[in-house]
Amino acid sequence: MFILDTVPLSPKEKRNFLALFGITVIVMLMVIFYWVVPVILTTFKPQKPIFPQITEKEEMGDFKPIQVFNWSGKITSITSKTISIRAEETEGKTKRALITPETKITRLSFVPTLSANGQQKLLPKEKVISISELKTGLSVDALAPTDISESEEFQAVHIRVLP
Numbered sequence: 507m508f509i510l511d512t513v514p515l516s517p518k519e520k521r522n523f524l525a526l527f528g529i530t531v532i533v534m535l536m537v538i539f540y541w542v543v544p545v546i547l548t549t550f551k552p553q554k555p556i557f558p559q560i561t562e563k564e565e566m567g568d569f570k571p572i573q574v575f576n577w578s579g580k581i582t583s584i585t586s587k588t589i590s591i592r593a594e595e596t597e598g599k600t601k602r603a604l605i606t607p608e609t610k611i612t613r614l615s616f617v618p619t620l621s622a623n624g625q626q627k628l629l630p631k632e633k634v635i636s637i638s639e640l641k642t643g644l645s646v647d648a649l650a651p652t653d654i655s656e657s658e659e660f661q662a663v664h665i666r667v668l669p
Contacts, residue, residue: 574655577601578647578668584640589665591648603648603662611635613667635667644668 515523579593582600592600605611613635616628640646645668654660 572655573653575651575653576647576649577603577654577660579645581640581642581644581646584637584642586637588659589640589646589648589662591646601654601657602659603650603665604659605637605662605665609662610664611637611640611667612664613639615669632666640665640667 577591577593578595579591579600581589582592583590586605588602588604590600590602592598611634612632615631615633617631618626619629621627647666647668648660648662649664649666650660651663652660
């Protein structure tokens with residue numbers, strides 16, 4: 507015998523009660539599945555972090571990028587058509603950047619300016635320079651149009667002298 511049959515309710519009141527009861531059951535099930543179940547699962551089984559923790563020894567390891575399109579370091583030698591760049595990050599590996607008439611050579615600097623709210627900030631500014639202004643010991647970044655990861659020499663499309 508159903509409990510609602512013992513209470514004198516009209517058919518409309520019974521429908522309303524059953525609808526409210528159904529909604530209450532659905533909300534309780536949602537609370538159980540979306541809040542209680544995850545809490546129970548994480549309590550009994552510790553989760554691994556999404557990103558593994560990196561220790562100092564594992565920091566970069568044998569990581570090698572798939573493609574390389576720029577080479578940054580200090581100029582070790584200059585000719586009329588090439589500059590040799592020694593990169594400290596690669597244990598002193600040196601690559602030669604070929605300079606063509608299309609190669610853009612610039613010097614990067616930062617100019618202090620005032621922002622709209624009156625705070626001072628530094629804006630990057632590049633000035634085009636000639637190859638004769640390049641000197642050994644300068645820090646540069648040379649950009650290539652193709653992957654240079656396996657080559658010792660590459661065509662530079664832009665050489666930027668860094669501050």
